[in-house]
Amino acid sequence: MTKGTKDAIGSIGIFSLAAIYLGEAVKLPLGNAQAPDIGYVPVVVAGLLMILSGYSFVRAVPAWRKASPGGEEKPSVKGNYAGVAAVTGALLLYPLPFASIGFLLPSAILTFICLRIMSYRTAAASAVAAVLINVVLYVVFSVWLGVSFPDEIWR
Amino acid sequence: MEGLLYGFTVALTPTNLFVALVGAFLGTVIGVLPGLGPVGSMALLLGLTYGMQPTTALIMFAGIYYGAMYGGSTTSILVNIPGEATSVVTSIDGNQMAKKGRGGAALCLAAMGSFVAGTIGLVLLTFLAPTVAAFAVKFGPPEYFAIALFGLIVLSQLSGGDIIKSLIMVVLGLMLGTVGLDVITGQPRMHFGFLDLQQGIDFIPVAMGLFGIAEVLQAVEERVGASKELIKVRLRELLPNKEEVNRSVGPCLRGSFLGFIIGQIPGPAAVISTFLSYALERKVSKRPEEFGKGAPEGVTGPESANNSASIGSLAPLLSLGIPFAPPTALLLSAMMIHGITPGPLLIKEHPDLFWGLIASMYIGNIMLLILNLPLVGLFVRILRVPANLLMPIILILCLIGAYSLGNSVADIWIMVFVGLAGYVFRKLDYPVAPLVLALVVGPMLENSLRQSLLMSHGSYTIFLTDPISLTILTISAACLVVPYLVRKFRAYRRTVK
Numbered sequence: 124m125t126k127g128t129k130d131a132i133g134s135i136g137i138f139s140l141a142a143i144y145l146g147e148a149v150k151l152p153l154g155n156a157q158a159p160d161i162g163y164v165p166v167v168v169a170g171l172l173m174i175l176s177g178y179s180f181v182r183a184v185p186a187w188r189k190a191s192p193g194g195e196e197k198p199s200v201k202g203n204y205a206g207v208a209a210v211t212g213a214l215l216l217y218p219l220p221f222a223s224i225g226f227l228l229p230s231a232i233l234t235f236i237c238l239r240i241m242s243y244r245t246a247a248a249s250a251v252a253a254v255l256i257n258v259v260l261y262v263v264f265s266v267w268l269g270v271s272f273p274d275e276i277w278r
Numbered sequence: 279m280e281g282l283l284y285g286f287t288v289a290l291t292p293t294n295l296f297v298a299l300v301g302a303f304l305g306t307v308i309g310v311l312p313g314l315g316p317v318g319s320m321a322l323l324l325g326l327t328y329g330m331q332p333t334t335a336l337i338m339f340a341g342i343y344y345g346a347m348y349g350g351s352t353t354s355i356l357v358n359i360p361g362e363a364t365s366v367v368t369s370i371d372g373n374q375m376a377k378k379g380r381g382g383a384a385l386c387l388a389a390m391g392s393f394v395a396g397t398i399g400l401v402l403l404t405f406l407a408p409t410v411a412a413f414a415v416k417f418g419p420p421e422y423f424a425i426a427l428f429g430l431i432v433l434s435q436l437s438g439g440d441i442i443k444s445l446i447m448v449v450l451g452l453m454l455g456t457v458g459l460d461v462i463t464g465q466p467r468m469h470f471g472f473l474d475l476q477q478g479i480d481f482i483p484v485a486m487g488l489f490g491i492a493e494v495l496q497a498v499e500e501r502v503g504a505s506k507e508l509i510k511v512r513l514r515e516l517l518p519n520k521e522e523v524n525r526s527v528g529p530c531l532r533g534s535f536l537g538f539i540i541g542q543i544p545g546p547a548a549v550i551s552t553f554l555s556y557a558l559e560r561k562v563s564k565r566p567e568e569f570g571k572g573a574p575e576g577v578t579g580p581e582s583a584n585n586s587a588s589i590g591s592l593a594p595l596l597s598l599g600i601p602f603a604p605p606t607a608l609l610l611s612a613m614m615i616h617g618i619t620p621g622p623l624l625i626k627e628h629p630d631l632f633w634g635l636i637a638s639m640y641i642g643n644i645m646l647l648i649l650n651l652p653l654v655g656l657f658v659r660i661l662r663v664p665a666n667l668l669m670p671i672i673l674i675l676c677l678i679g680a681y682s683l684g685n686s687v688a689d690i691w692i693m694v695f696v697g698l699a700g701y702v703f704r705k706l707d708y709p710v711a712p713l714v715l716a717l718v719v720g721p722m723l724e725n726s727l728r729q730s731l732l733m734s735h736g737s738y739t740i741f742l743t744d745p746i747s748l749t750i751l752t753i754s755a756a757c758l759v760v761p762y763l764v765r766k767f768r769a770y771r772r773t774v775k
Binding site: 126129130132133136137140141144147148151155156157158159160161162163164165168169171172175176178179182202203204206207210211214215217218221222226230233234237238240241242243252253256257260264268269270271272273 | 325326328329442443445446449450452453456460462463465467468470491494495497498499500501502664665666667669670671673674675677678681682685687690691694697698701702705706707708724727728731732735736737738
């Protein structure tokens, strides 16, 4: 991806975030400069972010248009994006079982998935490592340091 | 002096001595690991301090801070992998020394330089922080607004890369800082209907997401696996020879004072101080041609500067309550978790904490020296843990750290989403440090802005009629405008030529 493309995508994404945020901010009482209310600063912040991201986009467009695909940067080694997507998916799902069945099982599964994606030795070694890591961390944080995890499934 | 002596009575209790040792050790262990850096390490280990007394917790946390700053040099010198950004410069000459069989001496010089600089930095901090605090008691909302704004503007200039992107990240941080309870009225706002967001977005899950989760995802993408081959160092090889010591004294002293001064500037002061120190040493050296080929000055100067800058950056935090860099922002968060608000009144209201913390740093500095040299073999062996085993452990530690902040699953969600955003920011070359700092400073900035406007009946001239805020705002404006004008002028000169 060229620098121009990156900047354009980033600017659009941030501008969209600012627009959503502004939509929420204008629902709040604004007040005025003499007595600024709770919406005053959020509206100013949203406006500022829209201006900056808009400027960033305008600045990126010429470079974006000029750049031929792959022409600006040397092609790099292809990253493990499927792995990133899989870990992202596992991370997004993790809080659901964590809240209902506790720390150990979901964490062991998440660790196992990461170990496999990162090609850690064999599947059996990954499973053993996943269980060991999480049991040790559970003992350290829950038993020694008193962190109160959601009730484990077997309790 | 009385305060410092009182601090030693606090810091020298068995519990506080023990936690300082544990903090320094853990900080060094994690600092040795490449990737996470001091902020990630501190965020990761913050959970360990939750159940402690405030003073004890902060002593441990400070130990983690300077331990992490210290640990990075080991990997820079021996494996040419900087543990964090502050060790990048050290790796230039440090690794060259290691390749020539002087790795042990380079480690010793780095450790001694850090120790001397840490001590000089602490002496300066001991006298500077109370003086600034006594002056800052007179500050009102306009002055605080100006200082906070100055910090954010300078940070956006110094973060490296594109200034517009840095400013965007500052404003994004301010945006996140407005989510939750309003600082003045206490009303919930900007929560988008999510009840969990009504309490606001805490800094810790954000820091863990941006520095921890994003790092793990990056490692997955890059298919990191086994560790590099390591250079072995024996204990008897640690002592530098007479020439190396003689060549290191000047750089160490210069680096100490330079680092402390740079530490007062908002932004990645420790990193900048290493580059400046390296450039300075090369300039004043009688043998500049040896730089890059294993000059001891290239190790001692930057290592001294980075340690002194780390300690120097505590002065604005302890005396004004304003963090100028992400690691000190984490220290601020740790203080707030324990119900302590740093600022000009900290010395008066919590003398045990203020002086205990400073005294513990003197002790921690000695502990680091004792720990680092004999245990260098152990720290290097940590690098043998393959990254594909280490990253999943870091991931789970992040998840536990975010959850244990308030036993809330919402914090895990926040960390995961911010972590994904952090990964995307990395891909799109947006610096994350300004966001983290703006999130912490944001509520204070808003509070002081609104209070100033209330005081002046809505007139923004209050910031211009007050001499202190006028001076600071003028400097801030210059920081924004001057670099732009310089670039334009250079471009103009190129076209004229």
